[in-house]
Amino acid sequence: MPLGPVCVDLAGTELTDAERQRLLHPQVGGVILFSRNFRSVAQLCALTxxxxxxxxxxxxIAVDHEGGRVQRFRDGFTRLPPMAELGKLWNDDRAAARALAARTGWVLAAELRASGVDFSFAPVLDLDYGVSTVIGNRAFHAHPHAVSELGQYLMQGMRQAGMNACGKHFPGHGHVVLDSHHALPVDDRPLSEIHGADLQPFRRLIEHGLAAVMPAHVIYAKVDERPAGFSPRWLQDILRGQLGFQGAIISDALDMAGAAFAGNTIEERAKAAFEAGCDLVLATNRPEEAERLLQRLDWQISPVSLSRLARLHGEPNPLQWDDLVHDLDFQSARREVAALAGEGDISRWGPDVGEA
Incomplete structure (x- = not known):
């Protein structure tokens, strides 16, 4: 049975009978895990x-596992720094920051691959304009060149562990104040300004083989009246046409307030995302709506989309946890990454972003 175009979630740490049946539906192509699906490394490995x-x-099997506030699995995993910590290091020592970004990507992806997770929605390629609380220190830096370099090296480290990367939130969520989980932000900048700044990291990583992009639930009013994730102008003309992106386009979660523009029902939102150019949509946090979408969705995934999604599978035969424990270079990388994260001060992390 080929993969379908819908990614769903789970309620807890073990599959229920209803969830097993849902995952067998031909329209399902993936599962996204959250903190509620994690109890321990052993439990996660059994679930995956x-x-x-x-x-x-x-x-x-995917997860939002970026570091900082957005790290779904913690007990037994290396505490990953907010990406802004790499940006601070870049200000002082660019070579050291690039090297540590690669080490961070390796640690991030190796621990996930050892746990059976294929793919993380990382890195964040938004610029930090100092106004967005939902992005904030999830962004590497305010300067496009810094974000481009650090994002590229993080992606390089992820590949070392057998995992591809997903750049988000295209074309850039950092210039708006509102959080698209709870509202529909509007960015009034002209396309030329966005091209000159926010698109540069996406362009750089696309040139180096970026496998996936997640668009923002943000309206860029001088470019299109529709949010980027529902906009053929952004996804087909600009992302695929001008930037030459050949990978998978994955919608942000359809239950977010920023997705309401596309319709009141999940079916309307999914259809709008597919018609705009998405290959996969996230139907999360509302299992009854996800079930309804699967039963009513009339969308035939294309062979091109299937080939794009196939790249999101993790490379086979990853290192297992026992291998990582005995790999001296990996253990050194873990210590370097944890030190940058400020491992001792747990209070600074706060709750995950985007959890239900």
Whole structure:
């Protein structure tokens, strides 16, 4: 059974019978995990193993695991720094920042791959304009060149562990104050200004083989009246046409307030995302709506989309946890990354962004 164009979520740390049936639906292509799905490394490995055994080709297992406030799995995992910490280092020592970005990407992805996770929605390529609380220190830096370099090296480290990367939130969420989880932000800048700044990191990583992009639920009013994730202008003309992107386009979550522009129902939102150019949509946090979408969705995934999604599977035969424990270079990288994260001060992290 080929992969479908919908990514769904789970309620807890083990699959229910209803969830097993849902994951067997032909319109399902992936599963996104959250903190509620994690109790321990052993439990996570068992969960991902069962999900992968359900179908062939196996479902894609994804997670938002960036570092800082957005790290879904913590106990037993290396505490990852907010990406802004790499930006601070870049200000003082660019070579050291590039090297540590690669080490961070390696640690991030190696621990996920050892746990059976295929793919993380990282890195954040938004610029930090100092106004967006939802982005904030999730961004590497305010300068496009710094974000481009650090994002590229983080992606390089992820590849070392057998994981591809997803740049978000195209074309840039950092210039708006409102959080698209709770509202629909509007960015009034002209396209020329966005091209000259926010698009540069996306361009750089696309040139180096970026596998996926997640568009923002933000309206860029001088470019299109529709949010980027529902805009053929942004996804087809600019992202694929001007930037030459050939990878997968994955919608941000359809339950977010910023997605309401596309319709009141999840079916309307999914259809709008597909028609705009998305290959995969996230139907999360509302299982009854996800079930309804699967039963009513009339969308045939194209062979091109299937080939794009296939790149999101993790490379086979990753290092396992026992291997990582005995790999001296990896253990050194873990210490370097944890030191940058300020491992001792747990209070500074706060709640995850985007959790239900």
């Amino acid at each position: 193993r069962e999900i992968h055994q359900l179908r062939s080709p196996r479902l894609i």
